[in-house]
Every structure is written in C-alpha cells, then in structure tokens.
Amino acid sequence: xxxxxxxxxxxxxxxxxGRNYGEGPLPLRKIAEEHNLSxxxxxxxxxxxxxxxxxKSVRGAYGGYKLTKAPSxxxxxxxxxxxxxxxxxxxxxxxxxxxxxxxWHRIGEAIRGVLxxxxxxxxxxxxxxxEPEGYMFYI
Numbered sequence: 632x633x634x635x636x637x638x639x640x641x642x643x644x645x646x647x648x649g650r651n652y653g654e655g656p657l658p659l660r661k662i663a664e665e666h667n668l669s670x671x672x673x674x675x676x677x678x679x680x681x682x683x684x685x686x687k688s689v690r691g692a693y694g695g696y697k698l699t700k701a702p703s704x705x706x707x708x709x710x711x712x713x714x715x716x717x718x719x720x721x722x723x724x725x726x727x728x729x730x731x732x733x734x735w736h737r738i739g740e741a742i743r744g745v746l747x748x749x750x751x752x753x754x755x756x757x758x759x760x761x762e763p764e765g766y767m768f769y770i
Contacts, residue, residue: 634715640668641676641714642707642754648686649702649751656688656695676714683713702755708746718743 643666644659651657659677663670677696680686685705686696698705712718720739 634711636672637676637714638711640673641680641710643668644673644676644680644696645685645698645705645710645751646754648696648698649705649755652698652702656693656697658695661695679713680710683709685709685713698751702751705751706747707749707751707754708743710751711746718746 644662647662647665648657659673660670662668663673677686677688681688681696684699687699688694688696708718718739720735720742
C-alpha cells in the first residue's frame with residue numbers, strides 16, 4: 632500500500648481543521664501557508680472531502696472549511712479511503728501466491744485496523760505530546 636501526496640495532504644487539511652474545530656471556518660490559504668503547500672493543490676483535494684461529508688464549506692469574507700463532525704469521530708481511514716480509494720495491500724494476487732495470501736491478508740488487516748482506530752483527535756493530541764527525553768549516558 633502506498634499513500635500518495637493526496638492522502639498525506641488530505642490528512643494535513645483535516646488535522647488542521649480539527650485543531651480549529653469549534654472556532655469557525657478555516658481558509659485553505661492559511662493551511663497552505665502554515666505547511667508550505669500549494670493552495671491550488673489543496674483546493675483539488677477539498678471536493679472529494681466535501682462530497683463524502685468529512686468537511687463543509689462556508690462562503691463569505693470569513694469563510695473557509697470546517698469539519699462536519701468532531702475530530703474524535705473521524706478516522707484517518709475515513710480520509711485515506713476518500714482520497715486514495717480502498718485500502719488494499721496487493722492488487723490482483725495470482726493464485727500461485729496462495730501460501731503468501733494469508734500473510735498479505737493479515738498485513739492488510741493490521742494497516743486497516745490502525746487507520747480505522749486512529750482518529751483525527753489522536754493525531755492532534757500526538758502532535759501536542761511532549762517529546763520524550765533521550766537517555767543520558769555518563770562515562
């Protein structure tokens with residue numbers, strides 16, 4: 632499985648909207664500036680997110696985008712599926728690969744499990760968590 636820039640930048644949009652949840656709409660321009668991304672490219676990612684009901688747009692001078700649900704109710708898997716399609720490890724597996732099929736199936740299930748149990752709130756919180764201190768060795 633490969634996550635393209637569509638998936639990565641889409642998650643960036645949704646995480647930033649999650650950080651701003653409850654504070655009104657956020658313009659894509661701000662997200663693009665903050666993360667040094669192309670605003671035009673982010674604008675291409677919004678329609679599928681809007682059509683799937685992950686985000687909604689607000690028009691006007693103070694418009695932008697906001698999440699339709701709380702960050703705790705949206706998973707990384709929701710966003711990745713909208714932008715990347717079904718989450719599958721291997722496409723069109725040959726029948727000759729029967730001994731390996733169980734392995735690929737288990738790996739795919741593990742990936743889907745992580746994506747489907749990691750919420751946008753989890754991603755926001757992990758960014759706020761303090762860095763663990765490294766070990767100090769004295770000689």
